[in-house]
Amino acid sequence: MEGCEVYDDSHITNVLLNNERIPACSSQVLDSLWVPNSSPSFHGSASMVNFEDTNNTDRPFLVDTKVENCNDEFDRSSIRPEKKRRLSPNQVQFLEKSFEIENKLEPDRKIQLAKEIGLQPRQVAIWFQNRRARYKTKVLEKEYDSLKASYDKLKADYDNLYAENESLKNEVHLLTKKLHLQESSKPKPEPSDPISPLDHFQPKNPFFSQDNVVPDRVAYKHDDAASSARSDVFDSDSPQQQHYLEPANSCHVFEADITSDFSQDEDDSLKGSFLHFPKLEDECYDDDLQPNSCNLGFPVQDQGTWFWQY
């Protein structure tokens, strides 16, 4: 490896002397700092002492290093605190290359690396530890970005489908209204049938309501004239049409007919969600309710063939 000859101890020592701005201290001083039996916690820092800094911060984890014969006229400054030193670019480059090969350290490899770049094995271990943490953070950030992009795309798709669904529901409702108006113009049924089929149409349907008391449907009251005109056509007492009492949601238009087509099980399983369907005005992203907001009341088995096509 090309770096091997670069990172011998003497080189690192020279680097410290020349590049770490160590003033008139002899190499003896440095040698004293490389004593291998110093506290294990500070092997690394001991090799990276910054003699220029005379600020003595009270960091309990920093070993005070005696520096002898170092032009020191101040007694206090003869006791130097450990200072954190950045690894040199060459050391970092070497460690990076090693990290690319294998991001975990075997003990032998750690010692070997430490020798080659003139660091303490503990420093190498710490560097790998921090490097793994940084790598993990980057990976997590990438995954987050990817997931967020997926979410945004799905949400856009959902919003488009929701809008399309609303449009279709409105269309269905208008057509239904038209159909019933046509039927109402037909001859009256036999006297034996006291309740006209059209009577099933509850005036409480938001689009036909006259005595609408639900606050969020106040807007429909502006259409009182029209709805009162229809109210003489539609009877309001049919119990079969209680669904229309539900919150304003045009997707319930078909409910009466559809539920009659359901098997009993399907009916039971779906009733609850029909009865709790949220208002149109609500942003309805609830997972439990969402499917029903789009099914228009059609049987589930039918939806499978056309609704979830993508």
Next chain:
DNA sequence: CGTTCAGGCGCACTTACGTCA
């Protein structure tokens, strides 16, 4: 063979320093 204990390691979290705008 099972248990205990020390030592090492990795990870998450934190602190403090160095650098730069």
Next chain:
DNA sequence: GTTGACGTAAGTGCGCCTGAA
């Protein structure tokens, strides 16, 4: 010269594993 943001070396605490007693 000061300050705040940011990157990073290193400390701390915890859990896990392993080998020796």
